[in-house]
Amino acid sequence: MDRLKALGRVLPRVVVAVAAGALLGFAFEPHDHPWLTIVAVPLLLAALDGISMKVGFLVGAGFGITYYLVLVPWLSVIGGDAAIALAVLEGLFYAVFGLFATQVLKLRLWMLWIPALWVATEFATASVPFGGFPWGRLAWAFSDASLGKLAAYVGIPGLSFVVAFVGVLVYAVLRRASGLRLRAVALVAGLAIVFGSSLIHLSIEGDGKTVKAAMVQGNVPGKGLEFLGRARTVTKNHMNATLDLEKRVQAGTEMKPDLVIWPENSTDIDPYKDDETRADIEEAVHAVGVPILVGAVTEGPGPNERQTTGIVWDPVTGPGQRYAKRHPVPFGEYIPFRNQLLPYIKRLEMIGAQTVPGVGPGVMPINGVTYGDVICFELAYDNVIQDVVKGGAQVLIVQTNNATYGGTGQPEQQFAITRMRAIETGRTVLIASTSGISGVIRPDGTVEHKSGQFVSDVYVATVPIRDGQTLATTLGGWPQWIITGLGLLGLVLALVNRRRRRGGDQEPPPAPDSTRTREKVPA
Template structure:
């Protein structure tokens, strides 16, 4: 009976946490309601306050699983079981957060430790397993909000801390028992951060130099998984779009580009080994008479292996510089534990050859300009972006293929992440997608061009080059390491405090034996 009563008391808290997780999921694209973050965080903290660690694990799990179920329903294109598995896996990180947050909330400086613990949780989700899944970071919701401009100074982890901290301040204002002084300080601090961020101005000027680039979105035949197996059609769509681009250049309708960008998977047939694919690319290159950055899947380096690459194809010298994707998608581009899983999950055979990660950043000097090439999902990984910027990239390129997830909200989420990267790095980002969304994002995160999905789109842009560093790119990963370290320190202090409190509350053991003095026996 006692357990049933305890469960009955816990269920309303789990319900609140589930609601908070759903609200947080709606903060992101395609719903784009970023200020729900500062509603969701205090609701979760209210549900965690004053309960045991075991109960905190259940509350955190309810929050996290619901959060990811709302955030990434697009994975159901692969299979409903895949979407459920990802939501449960990522949600368990927030179950661990809930487990420890119940104790951290008891500390004197809990308002500092909690947002640090949140950053530590995001760091964990972005790191493990299989390289992590950094899709659910609070910062990604703020591409359209003034608060997002802080990313240029504190980076993506720092912005997540700020968002979580504002949520903590809201909770401090509303929490029963909070001293009046604490409520006033929390309210003033929260308002100062929000309105202060609106005063930040981000430059669009660059360093006085510019480059002209053309993004070619050739489109694909079909949606979802329908386009698979139609590689030649996709390549020829991009060939024809490039030929039409040159017609517009010859007619004086658009400026001649210095570089043409084809998307990821613009050819899934290795152009080094297939004469027909190579001929299509060379026809396009010779037509525009400038280099084309081709997105190609190449065979090797080993047997039954492949790489997702960006290849600079020059009209004179042919294929030259090459960047191989460093963060291929597990179960999408390669299968962990392949030999063990394939006999039981036959659907994984659709993945084909194992994609092998590349080595080194995609910094590509092309005719006097340094480009930083990033391929699809890996733009969400901090080290990939940091490496190309510190390698001297003056403008960033994202080659992507979202055809599998077209119309599901995933392309909008990726586009928002790309906008946050532009703010963080202070660089223009050029996006080429097979089927959308392609576009141009300015260094302040604003959008110059955004294509529709599943349409052909050709866009020529004259964009500034930037050699300087934002504060965020200068300090690199230090905010994440420091905030994660502080979160772990708060956790250690909370566990020590719990141990001390339990020791103080434990009554001393009863004395053994009698304390009555022995009587002397007369001799």
């Protein structure tokens, strides 16, 4: 009977947490309802307030698993089991958040510690295991909202803190234990943040110089996993699209670009070793007469190894500068514990050779302009972006291949992340995808061009060159480290407070004729 009563008390909180996780998932693309974040966060806190740490772990797990099931259903293209496994893995981070948040909510400064602990949780998900998966950060939902402009000043971790803080303020207004003064302060602070962000103006001007770049989306012959067996067709599609571009230039109906950008996996066959692939690239390069940044998979450096690269192919000198992707996707481009897992999971054989991460940022000076090359998923990693901007990148390039996930919502999510990177860095971002979404994003995050999916698309843009740094790129990783440190400090204070309570440090009950003194609440 007691167990049924306990279940009756716990189950409603788990249901509320699951609803909060689902709502948070719908805040992101392709649903794009960012203000659901300030509904989801208070709901989760309501479910966590006043319960034990064990129950908090369960509530947090229900929230996190549901959140990722709604956020990344596109992973089911690889397999439903893969989508569930990722949701459970990432959900465990929020289970730990729930475990500790139950205690942090008891502190006097809980309104500071909770959003800091949230950022610490995001930092953990972005770091481990296998390099982390930074796809579920609150900041990514605000690429099309005024609050997202704050990323230019506080970076992506800082913006996640602000979003979580606004959610905390909403909860403070609704929380029963909040006094009238605290509710009034929370309400005013929340409105000030939201409406104040709408007054921010981000410039799209450069330093007086511009460059013309062409993004080539040649398209692929199939969807899902079908495209993997048609590498030569993909390369020829990009070659033909580039030849068509040059015809329009010659006819005077299109601007002549200074650089042509092909996407990641525009050739899956090593152009250094395959004569036909090399001939296709050189035909396109000689036709346009300007360098092409080719997305190529190259063999090596060791046996049964490969690298996903961007190669600058010059019409005169041929292949030159090369950037190798630093964050290949686990179980997508390489297999952790390969020798142990392959005998038991035959599906992993489709991955082929092991992708080896590159060393060093994709900083590429080309004809007097310094570009920062970033390949696909790695644009979600802060260190990759920070390294290219601090390395002098004046324009950012994203080479990507989303053909596996076309039509699933993943390309829209990645495009939103790219928009946030433009805001954070104050740089124009040029995106070339094999099958969509390709485009041009201005330094304020607005979209100049956005292609469709599974269509051929060639777009030439004149974009500003920028050398200056935003406050966010000047600060680099410091906001994340400081906020994470605050989150851990709040956690320590909460555990110390809990230990004191359990150790009987509270005042004994007063005598009938005495006056109870007010209990001190730790920070």
